[in-house]
Amino acid sequence: MFYHKKSIFHPVTFFLIGIPGLEDIHMWISLPFCSVYLVVLLGNATILLVIKVEQTLREPMFYFLAILSTIDLALSTTSVPRMLGIFWFDAHEVNYGACVTQMFLIHAFTGMEAEVLLAMAFDRYVAICAPLHYTTVLTSSVLVGISMCIVIHPVLLTLPMIYLIYWLPFCQAHVIAHSYCEHMGTAKLSCGNIRINGIYGLFVVSFFVLNLVLTGISYVYILHAVFRLPSHDARLKALSTCSSHVGVICVFYIPSVFSFLTHMFGHHQVTFTFLFESKWLYVFTKK
Numbered sequence: 001m002f003y004h005k006k007s008i009f010h011p012v013t014f015f016l017i018g019i020p021g022l023e024d025i026h027m028w029i030s031l032p033f034c035s036v037y038l039v040v041l042l043g044n045a046t047i048l049l050v051i052k053v054e055q056t057l058r059e060p061m062f063y064f065l066a067i068l069s070t071i072d073l074a075l076s077t078t079s080v081p082r083m084l085g086i087f088w089f090d091a092h093e094v095n096y097g098a099c100v101t102q103m104f105l106i107h108a109f110t111g112m113e114a115e116v117l118l119a120m121a122f123d124r125y126v127a128i129c130a131p132l133h134y135t136t137v138l139t140s141s142v143l144v145g146i147s148m149c150i151v152i153h154p155v156l157l158t159l160p161m162i163y164l165i166y167w168l169p170f171c172q173a174h175v176i177a178h179s180y181c182e183h184m185g186t187a188k189l190s191c192g193n194i195r196i197n198g199i200y201g202l203f204v205v206s207f208f209v210l211n212l213v214l215t216g217i218s219y220v221y222i223l224h225a226v227f228r229l230p231s232h233d234a235r236l237k238a239l240s241t242c243s244s245h246v247g248v249i250c251v252f253y254i255p256s257v258f259s260f261l262t263h264m265f266g267h268h269q270v271t272f273t274f275l276f277e278s279k280w281l282y283v284f285t286k287k
Contacts, residue, residue, distance in 0.1 A: 030087035111154025
């Protein structure tokens, strides 16, 4: 059911609880979040600086790594400072427009990260399965095209979220049982019909699943090629270049799926969801 624009009521602000059930220890919880966030800022900034300064790091692999580091910085900065504001200063209220903006940025940057991980899997596939064609396949024009897809595709996929949230009426409930604004977590506060929002959420997740499947297929071919190498040292070297990437894929997708299922199907907020909120903070281990 869609409501006429003039009849829709949007709250001036939303109230972010933080971590439900653990409000009394928010100050202690903030310490690891702040520490890891600072490490992420320093680590990713260092990586970007080294890639820019070191002329030998001009391969596609480091190009994608630079994009991933940039997205990591943007994604963590979109969510963590707001969380620390809640933990340290009891800054629970967030403007409606700021909430929708944060919601869009978090989902868009998350989609970009999934796209980058798929691009990195493709890069490793070409490097290991077709090394002689690496420079002819991953040309400058191909890298530019992939970069545009990494940015444009998630943005276009996430834009309808603003429209769907904007047309939802919010009668009285404005308390979000979380530390950041998320699509389904916010939509569930509406007194209107959110069926379309749920369908849209599943539609978006299907693209994440598709990216994960394509990434998995890439690594099936990679492993098949690696174990056919005659040299044991060559196999170890090939596996070592992929192990950190596989680790980051697991760190990214497992918490993302958990968070989605919690917001989509959970009637009550899972208390330990905060353990996975920092999934974006730990991606620096990929380096």
